[in-house]
Amino acid sequence: MRRWLVAALLVSALGLAQRAEVSLGSPFGVQGGLRFPLLPLLLDGRVYGGMGLEALGGGADLLLKLPLTDLYLGLGGFYGTGPALTLPQDARGQGGLRAVLGTWLNLPLPLVGVYVEVHPTLYLVPNAGFGVGAAVGVSLGL
Known part of the structure; x- marks a missing residue:
């Protein structure tokens, strides 16, 4: 039953998604x-x-687009099986929690977007701490 639920969630997520990102x-x-x-x-x-x-891990973010610009701000949470990548x-x-x-x-490029993000991060597990990370990504419009 659990496998069917996961499969249904994946299929519905692909149907509702606006963009796929790496x-x-x-x-x-x-x-x-x-x-x-x-x-x-x-x-x-x-x-x-x-x-x-x-x-190995995952997370979710809420992203607020700033009107008339290419900028966006967000807040999200993540959890993984090992230490996440940030400095120091x-x-x-x-x-923990992260800002985006x-x-x-x-x-x-039609239907292809490239983005750059900075992530101030508050770690909650296993110890409290603060770090800053960054990412570069490619987004494909669906």
Whole structure:
């Protein structure tokens, strides 16, 4: 029953998603995810999963688009099986909250977007700490 539920969630997520994304960087190394429009032209949701040399995990973000710009801000949570990628190295943890400060790069590619993000991160598990990560990603419109 659990497998059928997971399969149904994946199929419905692919049907509702606006964009598929792949990024390299914080929090886990290589991430793949889906971006959903929650309020058109204003608020998106993103779910992602990823793996790296030290960690395997996933998370979700709420992303607020700033009107008339290519900028967006967000807040999300994540959890993984190992330490996430941020600096400084001694502040790394497995789970916590992160802010997202991102921008789309203006490239003349139809249905393809490239973005850059900075992630100030508050680690809650296993120890409290603060770090800063970054990611570069490619987004494909569905």
